[in-house]
Amino acid sequence: RKEVEQDPGPFNVPEGATVAFNCTYSNSASQSFFWYRQDCRKEPKLLMSVYSSGNEDGRFTAQLNRASQYISLLIRDSKLSDSATYLCVVTYSGGYQKVTFGIGTKLQVIP
């Protein structure tokens, strides 16, 4: 089983729709979780950290479910500009802070 798994998609959704991505992780000792956004042929950019209590930033909501070992990203009222690949990142401490990136989920918002 991969350390971090994401559905690569693509998810094709109409403008204004709500879309959710999940990311599962295998190491129960994982400590920190992040969502990054990567546009085509560009570098990843931090979208938001994921806190145990869940957190929201405008149209974006991130949740952590430690019991089932997954994190989620919800995007409400999708915009064309949300089209990108969304990377899940998990870190855990195993003598050093190991950082693992998921393969990413591609989102295409359609007019």
Added chain:
Amino acid sequence: DGGITQSPKYLFRKEGQNVTLSCEQNLNHDAMYWYRQDPGQGLRLIYYSQIVNDFQKGDIAEGYSVSREKKESFPLTVTSAQKNPTAFYLCASSIVQGGEQFFGPGTRLTVL
């Protein structure tokens, strides 16, 4: 403006040549990282450094070398021993190892 710079943006080299990719940050971050990204694949860690004069191998270090003589700089050398060097190389930094990472714009290396 604080940030991470990588140069060059595009790099072409002949097979068998070593090449060094530059990465500089002025964020005063202790930790720096090098990743490789191939089409349709996730980021794979090549090397990381938690502090000046210290660095550790990542998951795919074979055929690569790094140095960390200054806090701001973490150059990556792609040696001729790297079997398939053509890829998108990304440098990142974080305040501490395992923290939120900030990426440079990347270098696309093509070996002919």
